[in-house]
Amino acid sequence: MKALLLPMTTSRSNPQEKAQMTLPPPNKPQTTIQIEVPPDLQPVYSNLARIAHAPAEFVLDLARLLPGDTKATVTSRVVMSPVALKLFVQALTDNLGRYEASFGTINIPTGGLSLADNLFRGPHPPEPPKEP
Numbered sequence: 001m002k003a004l005l006l007p008m009t010t011s012r013s014n015p016q017e018k019a020q021m022t023l024p025p026p027n028k029p030q031t032t033i034q035i036e037v038p039p040d041l042q043p044v045y046s047n048l049a050r051i052a053h054a055p056a057e058f059v060l061d062l063a064r065l066l067p068g069d070t071k072a073t074v075t076s077r078v079v080m081s082p083v084a085l086k087l088f089v090q091a092l093t094d095n096l097g098r099y100e101a102s103f104g105t106i107n108i109p110t111g112g113l114s115l116a117d118n119l120f121r122g123p124h125p126p127e128p129p130k131e132p
Contacts, residue, residue, distance in 0.1 A: 057079050058081075060080070061076075
């Protein structure tokens with residue numbers, strides 16, 4: 001799995017100014033960052049997200065909603081700065097494009113039902129076999 005890391009720095013010339021996030025200049029060599037994943041880290045499945053924001057941060061609550069349930073369980077909360085979130089969205093868009101180039105277009109259900117209705121509708125009995 002290839003990870004795209006976009007380093008960010010803060011610059012503040014005047015203490016009264018707001019901190020601004022800036023990317024390193026394009027001619028500056030990228031720094032290699034070692035990412036350590038603890039061996040006991042458990043993956044978390046999420047099929048639902050609630051996104052909230054304030055001027056200084058975005059909050060992403062990742063949740064799991066099982067078919068037939070009426071209550072979702074938040075499994076992770078991620079808090080990011082607006083610039084970090086925008087860079088994250090760019091990285092996701094890039095990776096999604098590469099995924100679809102390799103494995104085909106991901107089709108999103110359409111046709112009257114909302115995405116949530118398509119994903120979380122109750123179980124349906126199998127259709128009877130059609131007569132030959």
